[in-house]
Amino acid sequence: MMGVINEWLWWDRLWLPGNLTWADLKDTDDFVYARISHLYIIVPYALVFLLVRYLFERLIATPFAAYIGVTEKTRHKEEHSAILENFFTTKSKNPGEEDIVGLSKKCSWSSRQVERWFRRRRNQDRPGVLKKFREASWRLVFYLGTFIGGIIVLYDKPWFYNLREVWNGYPRQSLLESQYWYYIVEMSFYLSLVLRITFDVKRKDFREQIIHHWATLTLLGFSWCGNYIRVGTLVMLIHDASDILLEAAKLFNYAKWLRTCNGIFVIFAAVFILTRLIIFPFWIIHCTWVYPPDYYPPFFGYYFFNLMLVILLMLHMFWAFLILRMVKMFLFGSLKKDERSDNEEEEEEETSVIEDTDGHTKVTNGCGGGGGSNHH
Structure with a gap:
C-alpha cells in the first residue's frame, strides 16, 4: 500500500512538464x-x-523592553467564584444578557457585578504587553535578517x-547553495511558528494565520520539489519586506511612542499594498501563470x-x-492598537455602590467566595 501511495505521490506527471521524468534530473558535476x-x-x-x-x-x-519603558499593566484579579468560573470554562466567556441575569440570581450579585467579573476574568487570560513585545522583537529580527539575506542571494541573478x-x-536548473x-x-522558521502558534499571542485572525503558515510551507515545499526555486525566492523576498515594518510599528506601539508608530505604520501600509497587492499579483503571479506555457505545456x-x-x-x-x-x-x-489583536477590555470605575430599598449603602456578599465581601 505504501509503495502504491509513494508511486502516485511522486508520479512524474504531477511534478514535471512534458515527457520529463525524475531520471532526467540526476545530479551531475x-x-x-x-x-x-x-x-x-x-x-x-x-x-x-x-x-x-x-x-x-x-x-x-526583555531587557530591551525595560530599557525603552515597556511595562506590564497591573490587572485586577477578580475574586474566585465557583459558579462563574464553571460557566466561564465550560459554557461561554461572553455570557448573553439572559445568562447574566440567571448567574446574578445564583450568586446574589447584581448584573453589573457579574459583567465586571467576566470582563476582568477575560482580561486575566489575555497576554500582557511584554509578551507581545518579545514576540514582535523576535519576528522583526528574523524578517530583517532574511530580507537582507534575500537581497544578497538575488541581487546578482538575472531573474531578479x-x-x-x-x-x-x-526544470533543468541547478540548485545554488545560497x-x-x-x-x-x-521553512524552518515557519515550521517553528506552527509549533508555537497555540502558545503565542492569539489574535482575531488566528485561523487565517494557521492557513497562512501551512500554505506557505506547502508552497515552499512544492516549489522546492518541483524546482520552482527561482520564483520561490522572489516570493519570500517581497513578503519579508513589509513584515519588517509591521513588527517595528508594533514595538513602538507597545512602547507608547505613538507618533513614531503611526509614521512607520503608514509606510508599512504603503509597502504592503505595493508588494502584496501590486507586485505579487501583477508581477509574480503573472510570471507563474502567463510565461510558463511559452516554455512547456501546462501540467498539474x-x-x-x-x-x-x-x-x-x-x-x-x-x-x-x-x-x-x-x-x-x-x-x-489615532492608531492605538493592532486591529488583529485580542485587546484588553477597558475597566469600569472601581467605585460603585449598591443601594438597598431604604436608600442605605450596603456591601454584597461574595458569590461563591466562602462568605467573603466584595467591596465595590
Missing part, C-alpha cells in the same frame, strides 16, 4: 537538483529556532531583473503552484482590509 530529502533538516532546525527564540526573548528582548529568466531552462540556505532558514504542478499563490493573495486581501481600517483610524483619530 555541473547540476545539483533539489530533493525532498533535503527538507528533512527543517524539523531539527525548527527546534533550534525555538531554542534561539527562547533565549532571545529573555536575554535580549527579468522575470522571464525564471523559466529559462526549467538558494538552499535561503529556503531552509525560511503548474495549476497547483498557481492555486497556492492565489490562496496567499486572498489572505493578503483580507489583511489589506484590516490595514485600511487601521489607516482610517489613524487619519480620523
Whole structure:
C-alpha cells in the first residue's frame, strides 16, 4: 500500500512538464537538483529556532523592553467564584444578557457585578504587553535578517531583473547553495511558528494565520520539489519586506511612542499594498501563470503552484482590509492598537455602590467566595 501511495505521490506527471521524468534530473558535476530529502533538516532546525527564540526573548528582548519603558499593566484579579468560573470554562466567556441575569440570581450579585467579573476574568487570560513585545522583537529580527539575506542571494541573478529568466531552462536548473540556505532558514522558521502558534499571542485572525503558515510551507515545499526555486525566492523576498515594518510599528506601539508608530505604520501600509497587492499579483503571479506555457505545456504542478499563490493573495486581501481600517483610524483619530489583536477590555470605575430599598449603602456578599465581601 505504501509503495502504491509513494508511486502516485511522486508520479512524474504531477511534478514535471512534458515527457520529463525524475531520471532526467540526476545530479551531475555541473547540476545539483533539489530533493525532498533535503527538507528533512527543517524539523531539527525548527527546534533550534525555538531554542534561539527562547533565549532571545529573555536575554535580549526583555531587557530591551525595560530599557525603552515597556511595562506590564497591573490587572485586577477578580475574586474566585465557583459558579462563574464553571460557566466561564465550560459554557461561554461572553455570557448573553439572559445568562447574566440567571448567574446574578445564583450568586446574589447584581448584573453589573457579574459583567465586571467576566470582563476582568477575560482580561486575566489575555497576554500582557511584554509578551507581545518579545514576540514582535523576535519576528522583526528574523524578517530583517532574511530580507537582507534575500537581497544578497538575488541581487546578482538575472531573474531578479527579468522575470522571464525564471523559466529559462526549467526544470533543468541547478540548485545554488545560497538558494538552499535561503529556503531552509525560511521553512524552518515557519515550521517553528506552527509549533508555537497555540502558545503565542492569539489574535482575531488566528485561523487565517494557521492557513497562512501551512500554505506557505506547502508552497515552499512544492516549489522546492518541483524546482520552482527561482520564483520561490522572489516570493519570500517581497513578503519579508513589509513584515519588517509591521513588527517595528508594533514595538513602538507597545512602547507608547505613538507618533513614531503611526509614521512607520503608514509606510508599512504603503509597502504592503505595493508588494502584496501590486507586485505579487501583477508581477509574480503573472510570471507563474502567463510565461510558463511559452516554455512547456501546462501540467498539474503548474495549476497547483498557481492555486497556492492565489490562496496567499486572498489572505493578503483580507489583511489589506484590516490595514485600511487601521489607516482610517489613524487619519480620523489615532492608531492605538493592532486591529488583529485580542485587546484588553477597558475597566469600569472601581467605585460603585449598591443601594438597598431604604436608600442605605450596603456591601454584597461574595458569590461563591466562602462568605467573603466584595467591596465595590
